[in-house]
Amino acid sequence: MRVTEQRSPQNTTLSPDKVRDWHSLEAQEALELLQVDQKKGLTNEEAGRRQEAYGRNVMTPKKQQSALVLFLLQFHQPLIYILLVAALVSVLLGEYIDASVIFGVVLINSIIGYIQESKALAAIDALSKSMSAKATVLREGRKQQIDASELVPGDIVLLQSGDKFPADVRLVQARDLKVDESALTGESVAVEKHPDPVAADEMLGDRFSMGFASTVVTYGQATGLVVATGDKTEVGKIQESISGAQDLDTPLTIKIKEFSRLLLWVILALSAAVFLVEYLRGADPADTFMLAVALAVGAIPEGLPVAVTIMLALGVSKMAKRRAIIRRLVAVETLGSTNVICSDKTGTLTENQMTVQQILAGGETYTVTGLGYRPEGKIQQQETQTDLSSNQALAQCLKAGALCNDSALKEKDGQWLIEGDPTEGALEVAARKAGLERRNLEEAQPRQDTIPFESEYQYMATLHAGERPVIYLKGSVEAVLDRSNKALLPNGELGELDKAHIEKQVEQMAGAGLRVLAFAMLDSAEGQTQIDHEHTKSDLVFLGLQGMIDPPRKEAMEAVALCQRAGIDVKMITGDHAVTAAAIASQIGLQGRQENGQLVAVTGKQLQQIGDQELPDLVEKTAVFARVAPEQKLRLVKALQSRDRVVAMTGDGVNDGPALKQANIGIAMGITGTDVAKDASDMVLTDDNFSSIEGAVEEGRGVFDNLTKFIVWTLPTNLGEALVVLLAVALSSQLPIKPVQLLWINMTTSVLLGLTLVFEPKEPGIMDRPPRASNQPLLTPKLIMRTLLVGVLMLIAAYGLFLYELNQSATLVEAQTVVTTVFVVVESYYLLNCRSLVRPVGQIGWFSNMWVYYGIGIMFLAQALFIYTPFMNMLFGSSPLDAMQVLRIFGAGAVVFTIVSVEKQIRFRLGNKRRAAAQRKKQLREGEAQ
Structure with missing residues (x-):
C-alpha cells in the first residue's frame, strides 16, 4: 500500500523514502507531497535542512579488511595450526633446522594465499563513481549548477540529451525523452x-514516469523532481544487495576444508597415540615428541596449498587465451563444476546489433x-534473390528506411558500427544489402526538411527534392496505417490498402519477436521546402513493413547445444520483453518448460506472485x-543454489551486480560491462x-x-x-625418516613433479559427461582403493629397504x-600412472606431455644434490649412497609402477x-518402446 502521509518540510522527520511508488502518483501530487514549487524549486535554506535530515547524495562506502588482517587470516587453517605448533616445540627442543624448514613452508603458503586474495572487490567504489558529478537544479527561482x-x-x-540522472527522479515534464537504462534494467x-x-x-523497466540515478538521457529534455538520493536510490539498493551477498566457497575449497578437518583429527589422534605409547614404554619425552612431529609432518600434504594455487594460476593463463579473464583463482575450478549458466540475452547470446x-x-x-x-x-524469396526492379513497393520501402534516417553506418578497423539509433542503422544496412547506397540516394534525392520523431505522434518524416519530390515516413504500424x-503495388501502381491483412502480418512478426x-x-x-504534421496527417501511400531483431550469435547457439549436451542447464535472464x-x-535452442510447443517466458511481475517455497521448482523447469x-x-x-546447483551468472549492468556476486561464479562482459559488474564478478569475457x-x-x-x-598422486x-612412522613405533625400531626429510619430499615433489600434471591435455569427451555433483566426494571409492594400494606399496x-x-x-x-630417495623415485614412477585416472598411460600417449619427463629429470637432479652435496647433508641429515643402493x-x-599399471588396465x-x-x-529398451 502506498504511504502518502508527509510532514512539514521544516520538520526534519520528513520521509519521502516511505513512498514506494512515486511512479504511480500524478506529477502534481508528487510535488505537493514534497512541498515544492515546480517553478521556483527549494530555497537554499530548506535544501540545507533537508540535507541534514537525509545526508549527502553519495553511496556509503563499504568497510574492508586491512592488509594485515587479510595476511593473518592465511594462517587460520587447521593443518597450519599443527605445523606451527610442531615448529614451536621444535624450537623449544633445540631442533632449529627442523623448526626453520617447517615455518618456512607455512610462510610460503601464507604469502601465496595473501597475494591471491588481496584484490578486494571495488564494486561500491564503482557504484559511487556512477553518480553524476554535476547537476542543474532550480533553486531560489533560478537555474544553478551544483x-x-x-x-x-x-x-x-x-x-537534456547526454546528461546522466544524478538521483532517482519523478518526471514532471518531458519532451521526446529517451533514456538508456541498459546498465540498470538490461533493456537493450x-x-x-x-x-x-x-x-x-x-x-523497474516499465516505470516510464521515473528517471533513475546513473542512467543516461539519449534524446530530448526533461524536468524532474528528486525523490531519492544516495543509498535510497535504486542503484543504492543494489549496493546494499552487493554488500549483503555471500562470498561462497567453491566445490573444491569445500572438499579440501572437509578433507583438512578429517585429516586434522586423524593426525592429532595418531600423534597423541604415538606419543602416549612411546612415553609408556619409557622413551625420552623429547625423542617421543619428535616422533609425533614426524608423523604429523609426514601425514600433512604441505605442498597441496601451493600446488593448487599454482595450478589454478596456470589455468588462468589457459583461459585468457580463450578470451576469459579470471579475477579470482578459485573461479577456474568452479567453472569445471558448473551445472547451471544464467545468461543475459543482449550481446551475450545475441549479436547486440x-x-x-x-x-x-x-x-x-x-x-x-x-x-x-x-x-x-x-x-x-524462397532462397532466390529478389530483383528490386520487379517490385517497386519493396524498392520504395527500402529507400524510405534509408532516407528517413538519422543514423550513420561506418567501418572502423574492419568492424561495422552504427552512430545513432541501432534501429535506424538496421534499416540502412537492409537497403545496402539490396544495393541501395545511402550516399547515392541522398545525392539523387537531397533532404529538404524533417519532422523529428515525437512520442506523441509515433513517427518521423523527411522531405526530399529531386526528379520526383517526395515525403518519406516511418513509425509505428498504428501511426502509419491511420x-x-x-x-503501393509491385508494378508501381496504387491499390487498395487491406489494413486487416497487414495487422495480421504484424501480429505474426511480433509473435516471432520482431x-x-x-x-x-x-x-x-x-x-x-518545409513540412509539418499537417502535410502527413492523411492520404499517405503505404509501402510496407520491416521486422528486425537482435539475432542470436551462431557460435552461441553451438555453445549452448554443447553445454546442454554436457549436462549444463542454460537459462536466459533478461530485462527485455517476454515475447522477444x-x-x-x-x-x-534453450530447453525448458513449453506450452503449445512454445517456450514459456516467466516475467518479473509473475515472479512477484510466487513464494520462496515454490520458486525453486519453477526456476528448475523454466529457461526464460x-x-x-x-x-x-x-x-x-x-x-x-537452494537446490545445490553450482551457478554461473553473466551480466553487464549495474543491475547485475548483486546476482554476479551471489553466484558461484559471476561472469561480466568486458566490452559492454559496467565497472560495477566487472568488480562484482569472478571472470570477465573480453569478447562478450x-x-x-x-x-x-x-x-x-x-x-x-x-x-x-594431483591429489590422487600426492596422497599416497x-x-x-605416515605408515612408515607408525610401523617404526609398532616395532619399537629407530625412526626410518626425519621430519625435515619428510618436508623435503613433500615440498620438492609437489612443485617439480606434481605441477607437471597441469600441462596434461584434456581427456577425450570431457564435454560429453555430466558436471560433477556438488556432493560428490573428492575421491571416489576406486581412487581411495588406489591411494591405499600405492600407500601400502610405498610402505x-x-x-x-630400510x-x-x-x-x-x-x-x-x-x-x-x-x-x-625411495619416496622420491616411487612418486616419479607413480606420476606416469596419474596422467590419466582411468586410461592406461599407453592409451594417452607416452610423450603427449613432455613436461612430466622434464619434471622427473629436474627432481632426480635435486635429489642427487640432496644425497651427494655436503651442505644438503648437513641441512637435511642425508648421506651419499653407492651405485647398488641406488x-x-x-x-x-619399477615394481610399484608395474603393479599400478596392471590394476588400471584391469x-x-x-x-x-x-x-x-x-x-x-538401452538399445533393447528403445527397440521395445518402438
Missing part, C-alpha cells in the same frame, strides 16, 4: 519516458540474410525469465560472447581433472610416510637417505564391458 552530492529530495533538476534499447503515472505494480530479417512489401514477404551491421546478405489510404516498423510515402508539391526473449531462446528487476535476479540465483563461457567451462573441467590427478605419499618398499640397509651394515643416516631404489619404483577393461552392456540394454 555538485550532485548536494542534491536533496524535493530538488527540481533539469536534464533506449526507453521513451513521459510524466504520466503508471500502475503501482509496474516493474539490430538486424532486419523480414520485409512485407507489395503483398509479398521477403527474408533478409546476414547478421549484424555488416552490409553483407541478400533480400530473397494516415494511409492506399498501398520489432516492426511501417513505411509510407507522399508525393510533395514541386519546390516545397522467448523467440530468441527458441532460436538458440523476462522483464526482471535486479533483486529478482538475485532471488533466482539463490533459488537455484557466450561461446567463450563454454570454452572456459571446458578449460575449468580440465583444470579440475588435473587437480584431482603422505599415507606411506613395503621404503621400510623393506631394514635391508641396516642388515647390510649401513649407517642409520644412510638408511634414512635410502628411505627418502639400483635397488629404482628397482622398487579396471579399464571391466569399465568398458559394463558400458557396452549398459549400451546394449
Whole structure:
C-alpha cells in the first residue's frame, strides 16, 4: 500500500523514502507531497535542512579488511595450526633446522594465499563513481549548477540529451525523452519516458514516469523532481544487495576444508597415540615428541596449498587465451563444476546489433540474410534473390528506411558500427544489402526538411527534392496505417490498402519477436521546402513493413547445444520483453518448460506472485525469465543454489551486480560491462560472447581433472610416510625418516613433479559427461582403493629397504637417505600412472606431455644434490649412497609402477564391458518402446 502521509518540510522527520511508488502518483501530487514549487524549486535554506535530515547524495562506502588482517587470516587453517605448533616445540627442543624448514613452508603458503586474495572487490567504489558529478537544479527561482552530492529530495533538476540522472527522479515534464537504462534494467534499447503515472505494480523497466540515478538521457529534455538520493536510490539498493551477498566457497575449497578437518583429527589422534605409547614404554619425552612431529609432518600434504594455487594460476593463463579473464583463482575450478549458466540475452547470446530479417512489401514477404551491421546478405524469396526492379513497393520501402534516417553506418578497423539509433542503422544496412547506397540516394534525392520523431505522434518524416519530390515516413504500424489510404503495388501502381491483412502480418512478426516498423510515402508539391504534421496527417501511400531483431550469435547457439549436451542447464535472464526473449531462446535452442510447443517466458511481475517455497521448482523447469528487476535476479540465483546447483551468472549492468556476486561464479562482459559488474564478478569475457563461457567451462573441467590427478598422486605419499612412522613405533625400531626429510619430499615433489600434471591435455569427451555433483566426494571409492594400494606399496618398499640397509651394515643416516630417495623415485614412477585416472598411460600417449619427463629429470637432479652435496647433508641429515643402493631404489619404483599399471588396465577393461552392456540394454529398451 502506498504511504502518502508527509510532514512539514521544516520538520526534519520528513520521509519521502516511505513512498514506494512515486511512479504511480500524478506529477502534481508528487510535488505537493514534497512541498515544492515546480517553478521556483527549494530555497537554499530548506535544501540545507533537508540535507541534514537525509545526508549527502553519495553511496556509503563499504568497510574492508586491512592488509594485515587479510595476511593473518592465511594462517587460520587447521593443518597450519599443527605445523606451527610442531615448529614451536621444535624450537623449544633445540631442533632449529627442523623448526626453520617447517615455518618456512607455512610462510610460503601464507604469502601465496595473501597475494591471491588481496584484490578486494571495488564494486561500491564503482557504484559511487556512477553518480553524476554535476547537476542543474532550480533553486531560489533560478537555474544553478551544483555538485550532485548536494542534491536533496524535493530538488527540481533539469536534464537534456547526454546528461546522466544524478538521483532517482519523478518526471514532471518531458519532451521526446529517451533514456538508456541498459546498465540498470538490461533493456537493450533506449526507453521513451513521459510524466504520466503508471500502475503501482509496474516493474523497474516499465516505470516510464521515473528517471533513475546513473542512467543516461539519449534524446530530448526533461524536468524532474528528486525523490531519492544516495543509498535510497535504486542503484543504492543494489549496493546494499552487493554488500549483503555471500562470498561462497567453491566445490573444491569445500572438499579440501572437509578433507583438512578429517585429516586434522586423524593426525592429532595418531600423534597423541604415538606419543602416549612411546612415553609408556619409557622413551625420552623429547625423542617421543619428535616422533609425533614426524608423523604429523609426514601425514600433512604441505605442498597441496601451493600446488593448487599454482595450478589454478596456470589455468588462468589457459583461459585468457580463450578470451576469459579470471579475477579470482578459485573461479577456474568452479567453472569445471558448473551445472547451471544464467545468461543475459543482449550481446551475450545475441549479436547486440539490430538486424532486419523480414520485409512485407507489395503483398509479398521477403527474408533478409546476414547478421549484424555488416552490409553483407541478400533480400530473397524462397532462397532466390529478389530483383528490386520487379517490385517497386519493396524498392520504395527500402529507400524510405534509408532516407528517413538519422543514423550513420561506418567501418572502423574492419568492424561495422552504427552512430545513432541501432534501429535506424538496421534499416540502412537492409537497403545496402539490396544495393541501395545511402550516399547515392541522398545525392539523387537531397533532404529538404524533417519532422523529428515525437512520442506523441509515433513517427518521423523527411522531405526530399529531386526528379520526383517526395515525403518519406516511418513509425509505428498504428501511426502509419491511420494516415494511409492506399498501398503501393509491385508494378508501381496504387491499390487498395487491406489494413486487416497487414495487422495480421504484424501480429505474426511480433509473435516471432520482431520489432516492426511501417513505411509510407507522399508525393510533395514541386519546390516545397518545409513540412509539418499537417502535410502527413492523411492520404499517405503505404509501402510496407520491416521486422528486425537482435539475432542470436551462431557460435552461441553451438555453445549452448554443447553445454546442454554436457549436462549444463542454460537459462536466459533478461530485462527485455517476454515475447522477444522467448523467440530468441527458441532460436538458440534453450530447453525448458513449453506450452503449445512454445517456450514459456516467466516475467518479473509473475515472479512477484510466487513464494520462496515454490520458486525453486519453477526456476528448475523454466529457461526464460523476462522483464526482471535486479533483486529478482538475485532471488533466482539463490533459488537455484537452494537446490545445490553450482551457478554461473553473466551480466553487464549495474543491475547485475548483486546476482554476479551471489553466484558461484559471476561472469561480466568486458566490452559492454559496467565497472560495477566487472568488480562484482569472478571472470570477465573480453569478447562478450557466450561461446567463450563454454570454452572456459571446458578449460575449468580440465583444470579440475588435473587437480584431482594431483591429489590422487600426492596422497599416497603422505599415507606411506605416515605408515612408515607408525610401523617404526609398532616395532619399537629407530625412526626410518626425519621430519625435515619428510618436508623435503613433500615440498620438492609437489612443485617439480606434481605441477607437471597441469600441462596434461584434456581427456577425450570431457564435454560429453555430466558436471560433477556438488556432493560428490573428492575421491571416489576406486581412487581411495588406489591411494591405499600405492600407500601400502610405498610402505613395503621404503621400510623393506630400510631394514635391508641396516642388515647390510649401513649407517642409520644412510638408511634414512635410502628411505627418502625411495619416496622420491616411487612418486616419479607413480606420476606416469596419474596422467590419466582411468586410461592406461599407453592409451594417452607416452610423450603427449613432455613436461612430466622434464619434471622427473629436474627432481632426480635435486635429489642427487640432496644425497651427494655436503651442505644438503648437513641441512637435511642425508648421506651419499653407492651405485647398488641406488639400483635397488629404482628397482622398487619399477615394481610399484608395474603393479599400478596392471590394476588400471584391469579396471579399464571391466569399465568398458559394463558400458557396452549398459549400451546394449538401452538399445533393447528403445527397440521395445518402438
